[in-house]
Amino acid sequence: MSEILWTELEKVDVLRERMGVSYERARFALEANQGDLVKALAELEKEHKEEDGASRWFIDGVKKQMKRLNKTQLNLKHEDKTLLSMSAPLGIALAYTIWKRPTLRMLGLIGAATAAVNHYELEVDSMEEQTEEVEEYDEYPYDIKTVIVPDDEFSENEKVEISE
Incomplete structure (x- = not known):
């Protein structure tokens, strides 16, 4: 359809149906994009993805904490x-x-x-x-050995770990 046939209300209805936003949000998106429906759809989609990312981040954090709590x-x-x-x-x-x-x-x-x-x-x-x-030491590529250092180098006999 041509741009002339689209009324403002029809554009708002399309935005509401496709993006699930309120009339006010759809009208604001259209005004911000000078009535261009495609640009308004792109803007609303971008905002929707950003909101999904934030909620996904929160949900992933809750899942991680629940797994940690279960252990x-x-x-x-x-x-x-x-x-x-x-x-x-x-x-x-x-x-x-x-x-x-x-x-x-x-x-x-x-x-x-x-x-x-x-x-x-x-x-x-x-x-x-x-x-x-345990995982931290499994990833370490060298063998770790314990050596007792003589008294003259330290105040007490201390164990020092060295790697070869």
Whole structure:
């Protein structure tokens, strides 16, 4: 169709149908491009891709954190003995459930205070850190050997790692 047949409203309707934007946004895009429908479509598409990139970045970050959380363990220890070990998501769900019920909340606070007084420890153990350390040494191309250096070079016998 020729440019003469297109009315302003028809152009706005085309933008709304194709890009899923509001009337106001479609009208603004047309005005910014002097009524050129193709340029307005290109501009709206570019903005849409930028928004998708930002939302994809956020969603990828959330997924990464969830994977990291799933590799985390909560350990309750007393005198180097592990009394209880559970995954972090389960621990968070349990803590949330206890916190939402007033009677359980009081019991939880009393239990936490008692555990602190009796020197219990809550350890957060990330399995991801351990695997990263192993991967880091797997990529190292040299053999690492431990050498004990004589006393005269250092104040104490210290282990020094050298590579060949």
